[in-house]
Amino acid sequence: MKIFCIGNSFSDDAIAHLRGVLTCCGVQDPVVGGIYIGGCPLSLHAQNIKNNEAAYEYRKYDKNGYNNLSGITVNYALEDENWDIITLQQCSSLSGVAESYN
Numbered sequence: 001m002k003i004f005c006i007g008n009s010f011s012d013d014a015i016a017h018l019r020g021v022l023t024c025c026g027v028q029d030p031v032v033g034g035i036y037i038g039g040c041p042l043s044l045h046a047q048n049i050k051n052n053e054a055a056y057e058y059r060k061y062d063k064n065g066y067n068n069l070s071g072i073t074v075n076y077a078l079e080d081e082n083w084d085i086i087t088l089q090q091c092s093s094l095s096g097v098a099e100s101y102n
Contacts, residue, residue: 005034007089012036019061033060041091
């Protein structure tokens with residue numbers, strides 16, 4: 001299983017523990033990765049994807065341990081693995097605002 005998160009510091013916190021949780025649940029050799037910008041709303045992620053901005057920290061946890069790269073584009077991280085699940089996280093201040101997801 002390969003899970004990738006696009007988000008902010010909350011998603012970064014989650015991926016730090018997710019590989020261990022998956023392993024405890026019997027998933028063999030899970031890969032968990034994520035890119036983030038602290039406090040980042042979906043609109044900024046969309047703009048960064050459109051402009052191919054190298055604005056992200058990319059963290060990946062796999063059987064080889066932990067890897068961190070700075071100045072990464074969303075496309076680079078998406079193409080790094082054949083991800084099974086990709087999540088997007090809205091910033092906290094807009095998480096309950098339906099219009100912010102359009």
